[in-house]
Amino acid sequence: MIDCAEYRRTVLADPHAASPELVEHLAQCPDCPAYRERLLRFEGRLAGALCIDARAPRARAPGSGWLAMAATVLVALVVGTLWLGAPHASLAADVVAHMAGEPEAWARTEVPVPSAELAPVLAEAHMRLNPEAGMVSYAQSCLFRGHHVPHLVVQTARGPITVMVLVHDSVAEARPFDEGGYRGVIIPVPGHGSLAVLAQGERENLVEIESLAARVKDAIVWTG
Amino acid sequence: MKDDVGGNVGRARFQALCQALRPDLLRFAFWLSRDRALAEDVVQETMLRAWKARDSLKSESAAKPWFLTIIRREYARSFERKRLATVDVDELIAREEPMLAAAHDQDLAELRAALFKLPEEYREPLVLQVLMGYSTAEIAAELGLSTGAVLTRLFRARNQLRALCGEDTSMDPAP
Numbered sequence: 001m002i003d004c005a006e007y008r009r010t011v012l013a014d015p016h017a018a019s020p021e022l023v024e025h026l027a028q029c030p031d032c033p034a035y036r037e038r039l040l041r042f043e044g045r046l047a048g049a050l051c052i053d054a055r056a057p058r059a060r061a062p063g064s065g066w067l068a069m070a071a072t073v074l075v076a077l078v079v080g081t082l083w084l085g086a087p088h089a090s091l092a093a094d095v096v097a098h099m100a101g102e103p104e105a106w107a108r109t110e111v112p113v114p115s116a117e118l119a120p121v122l123a124e125a126h127m128r129l130n131p132e133a134g135m136v137s138y139a140q141s142c143l144f145r146g147h148h149v150p151h152l153v154v155q156t157a158r159g160p161i162t163v164m165v166l167v168h169d170s171v172a173e174a175r176p177f178d179e180g181g182y183r184g185v186i187i188p189v190p191g192h193g194s195l196a197v198l199a200q201g202e203r204e205n206l207v208e209i210e211s212l213a214a215r216v217k218d219a220i221v222w223t224g
Numbered sequence: 225m226k227d228d229v230g231g232n233v234g235r236a237r238f239q240a241l242c243q244a245l246r247p248d249l250l251r252f253a254f255w256l257s258r259d260r261a262l263a264e265d266v267v268q269e270t271m272l273r274a275w276k277a278r279d280s281l282k283s284e285s286a287a288k289p290w291f292l293t294i295i296r297r298e299y300a301r302s303f304e305r306k307r308l309a310t311v312d313v314d315e316l317i318a319r320e321e322p323m324l325a326a327a328h329d330q331d332l333a334e335l336r337a338a339l340f341k342l343p344e345e346y347r348e349p350l351v352l353q354v355l356m357g358y359s360t361a362e363i364a365a366e367l368g369l370s371t372g373a374v375l376t377r378l379f380r381a382r383n384q385l386r387a388l389c390g391e392d393t394s395m396d397p398a399p
Binding site for chain 1: 360
């Protein structure tokens with residue numbers, strides 16, 4: 001069995017490592033669970049820190065303007081209307097932009113959406129939702145990137161989270177984001193596009209949001 | 225990108241790919257260079273080189289690591305071209321303050337400043353792991369290192385970063 005030093009050395013290199021040796025040590029050690037918990041909290045902050053706003057205004061260093069201008073002209077000439085001329089809208093950015101249109105959805109409430117209203121919204125995406133997902137307080141079928149998709153708000157112990165079921169938008173891997181005052185993650189749902197889960201506020205913990213996203217994903221029953 | 229790469233369909237797909245990946249590519253280039261202006265230049269040049277070399281992209285699912293590899297090469301080229309002088313980290317932090325700032329969260333801004341102070345050999349694998357979701361083996365392949373060397377760098381990166389941020393590192397094993 002590995003000792004505490006080896007355990008901590010390993011998780012400092014990869015906090016999400018979960019080999020049988022690590023799991024065994026964690027289960028038996030009186031100190032390392034608290035160590036791991038602190039490390040995962042730090043990891044959540046680190047992920048948020050690295051997610052700088054890629055659309056923030058550019059603060060150009062003196063003297064470097066000519067290079068970018070030359071590059072811009074070159075790219076525009078060769079690639080035509082390639083990304084320079086188009087809005088830089090990532091999937092995450094589109095999800096965040098959609099939030100601005102429905103601020104009332106974020107209300108903290110204990111009133112669930114009636115089943116008769118929720119079911120048709122979910123049915124459009126060929127899905128049902130098990131109660132393990134949490135209480136759904138808002139459900140709308142929203143036009144997003146040319147398709148109607150379920151836009152849900154689920155009440156959790158830490159407040160409301162928004163879930164968008166993006167059956168028409170696939171991602172290869174989980175994509176945490178921190179944009180426009182929202183933090184969240186877009187996770188792949190093999191065969192059914194992706195799931196965007198986000199919360200309001202810069203202090204939101206990305207690791208916790210990822211955990212909530214996994215819970216919602218597990219609670220979905222696909223019917224088609 | 226084998227389908228109609230030179231035509232409208234191929235160009236539209238490539239454009240969509242660039243749009244989807246650009247935020248992450250810019251973030252990676254920023255943390256590599258610690259310079260927003262340089263990062264944007266590198267990403268622009270990367271897009272141009274990627275467009276020219278689009279036939280070598282086997283599938284869209286492989287696009288992200290493909291772009292990141294081009295970014296790393298382009299950053300190295302820009303470094304050689306501009307013969308960048310050694311700069312004071314505090315000056316870099318002050319210059320990039322708008323990028324490092326986090327509304328209502330001073331801790332986050334401090335963490336970003338601490339990331340600026342990490343040596344590049346530690347910062348780069350950390351960004352690949354945390355931001356890009358690379359496994360240890362993928363980082364090793366990208367950086368041309370052994371997995372053991374990558375794990376050592378990741379360990380030292382977090383160890384130093386936590387110390388810079390005033391975290392309790394008394395229970396950390398010795399580097």
